[in-house]
Amino acid sequence: MDRQDRDILNLIQTGFPIAAQPYRVIGEKVGISEKEAFERVTKLKSADVIRRIGATFDSRKLHFKSTLCSAKVPAEKLEEVASIVSTYPEVTHNYERNHQYNLWFTVIAESAERIEEILAEVCEKGGIPEVRNMPATQMFKIKVNFKFKDKKDES
Amino acid sequence: MNPEINDIDKQVMRFLQDNIPSTIRPYQDIAEQVGLTEDEIIEKIASYKEKGWIRRYGATLRHQNAGFKANGMGIWQVPDVEDRKRLGPIMAEFDEVSHAYERPSFEDWPYHLFTMIHGESKAEVEEIAKKISEKTGVKEYKVLYSTREFKKSSMRYFGS
Structure with a gap:
């Protein structure tokens, strides 16, 4: 990754241009041609530095509900329960964490009832007594952009 | 689902929810598949951002x-x-x-x-x-x- 790649990343993670020729806009800001901007972005995608280019929706503005859930799962059952949880398209993130509450996942669905339904199914199918539902009661920050520090080029 | 979101919006937003087309004119590509003009697609995406339906529009990095x-x-x-x-x-x-x-x-x-x-x-x-x-x-x-x-x-x- 060289300086121009970093400039591109800083630019397009804040906002990908909404214009007929988005790569021309990127190129103009970074000081390269439309074609080179397109090629660099394509390369960063195939190198998996860019996971995706698209929209992040505001679940609340779309009238969806979201929550963070946790469960205490015996170690020998963790993998099985985790894979049950992961089958739901409404579950976007699912992790093991270093705590007695060892399974953590997020659920986004059209209603709180649908979330409760999913959690009840997970308990039943996974054979666990409880999944804790912890929807945010206050939101102080949601940020998904990180600024790339200008360190030594490593191309 | 927010009742303000119509079927065309859903179609357009389906293209935005993971990866926009990996082409040099991505909005033209979306337009052809949805049956709208490139300008209309651009206007729609801009309006979704303005309404706050889209919180962020850009690259997600690994x-x-x-x-x-x-x-x-x-x-x-x-x-x-x-x-x-x-x-x-x-x-x-x-x-x-x-x-x-x-x-x-x-x-x-x-x-x-x-x-x-x-x-x-x-x-x-x-x-x-x-x-x-x-x-x-x-x-x-x-x-x-x-x-x-x-x-x-x-x-x-x-x-x-």
């Missing part, structure tokens, strides 16, 4: 590959509701904190505030958590790390 190797979930004991209102925004001010929320607590889970903290290493994440603790005066806290990732995806609000 942080592990881009220098953000560690992230931890800071959990903080702040039993007083007024303290939470005051301290939540202070935690949110840290650049390394991407998400800060208040969530319900339980008898065996006495934590009230949650912060996702990002750093180049676990040691750096711990260091940031310590700084947050010093700045807010919250001494009872932990940082939980993901020891295994079972799933990480973006939500498909508009079907496949």
Whole structure:
């Protein structure tokens, strides 16, 4: 990754241009041609530095509900329960964490009832007594952009 | 689903929910498939942003590959509701904190505030958590790390 790649990343993670020729806009800001901007972005995608280019929706503005859930799962059952949880398209993130509450996942669905339904199914199918539902009661920050520090080029 | 969102909007947003077409004129490509003009697609996407349906429009990076190797979930004991209102925004001010929320607590889970903290290493994440603790005066806290990732995806609000 060289300086121009970093400039591109800083630019397009804040906002990908909404214009007929988005790569021309990127190129103009970074000081390269439309074609080179397109090629660099394509390369960063195939190198998996860019996971995706698209929209992040505001679940609340779309009238969806979201929550963070946790469960205490015996170690020998963790993998099985985790894979049950992961089958739901409404579950976007699912992790093991270093705590007695060892399974953590997020659920986004059209209603709180649908979330409760999913959690009840997970308990039943996974054979666990409880999944804790912890929807945010206050939101102080949601940020998904990180600024790339200008360190030594490593191309 | 927000009743203001019509079928055309859903069709367009389906193209935006994971990857826009990997072509040099992505909006032209979407336009052809939806049966609108490129300008109409551009106007629609801009309006979704304006209405706040789209919170962010751009590239999502795989942080592990881009220098953000560690992230931890800071959990903080702040039993007083007024303290939470005051301290939540202070935690949110840290650049390394991407998400800060208040969530319900339980008898065996006495934590009230949650912060996702990002750093180049676990040691750096711990260091940031310590700084947050010093700045807010919250001494009872932990940082939980993901020891295994079972799933990480973006939500498909508009079907496949």
